[in-house]
Amino acid sequence: MRLQMAAPGRHPDFLDLPWGIPLESWESDRLVEVPRGIARHVVRFVNYQGVLYALKELPERLAQREYRLLRELGEAGVPAVEGVGVVTDRSTGGGQATASSTQELDAVLITRHLEFSLPYRHLFTGRGVPDLRNRLMDALVRLLVRLHLGGFYWGDCSLSNTLFRRDAGALTAYLVDAETGELHPQLSDGQRIHDLDIAEENIAGELMDLQAAHGVPQDIDPVEVAAEVRSRYEGLWWELTREETYGTEDRYQIDARLRRLNEL
Incomplete structure (x- = not known):
């Protein structure tokens, strides 16, 4: 698993999340439900000391591209959610499973949920x-x-x-x-x-x-x-x-x- 973040000091490291499992199958005390719209990808929300983050699972190329665009829009002062990071190189089994038993997983785009x-x-x-x-x-x-x-x-x-x-x-x-x-x-x-x-x-x-x-x-x-x-x-x-x-x-x-x- 590899985590890319533009401003790591401003956000948690997210290392306690189960990255070796498909996002829709996660079980974690950090998961929360928030009002949400319809999405074409799996989206889950996590809570770190009262700050909510949205996690969206999608192919790495799309995740990297959207992360870059959100960062550029944020730098331009356009009203958009904040792109926090991208998690790539995910696979099931972590380091314990053999190559034949692992499954490559899509990347996850992390954004900060917009309060209120x-x-x-x-x-x-x-x-x-x-x-x-x-x-x-x-x-x-x-x-x-x-x-x-x-x-x-x-x-x-x-x-x-x-x-x-x-x-x-x-x-x-x-x-x-x-x-x-x-x-x-x-x-x-x-x-x-x-x-x-x-x-x-x-x-x-x-x-x-x-x-x-x-x-x-x-x-x-x-x-x-x-x-x-x-x-x-x-x-x-x-x-x-x-x-x-x-x-x-x-x-x-x-x-x-x-x-x-x-x-x-």
Whole structure:
């Protein structure tokens, strides 16, 4: 077993965990249950002195790539979970078993769980958040615009790949899954539009599933919400990136644009 960590002094060494066993079969006093969304990989959570960490088991190439992307996003100040480390060279049996009886195991990506955050399903089915529909859309739009401004192509933008945290009456969205992401110096319009297409399709499908399973208020139209996320994104992107030329007598136009940006 090999553990790669960027800042080992800030986190535990995780050496007391049963790395020689598939993650889904773990039994440990450190394992805890937390509200979580749907994941394509096995994900478990562990507690070290009140600090929670998410462990995701996936092929080494994907784990290393996602770890690198999360570190780069964190260094850029983008709202995303913190990439803590990657565990590789895992196998069953440790040093006691023969080569013929060992099984190579996938790598495990370690991230720090975002305190006080919730997946979207728990926001809709838990205690009511005032004007949840609009706050959720605004939070996701702000996150996606910020990612695109930084040259990050998500590739799988969805509510399931996002965590939400209440912040002074609003919601703030955080990227929690960068497995399909790509970081570029700058995104082309085609890359942004493709990301929006994926987001719109994913959001509509997720809300339809949620309505069927949990009876989300019927006044929320999944297709309409997904389309509005796209519309709000386009409005915010246009305000932030368009160029304007003002004369000395156009102070009122400058003030008007500043008001629009503040409203966004």
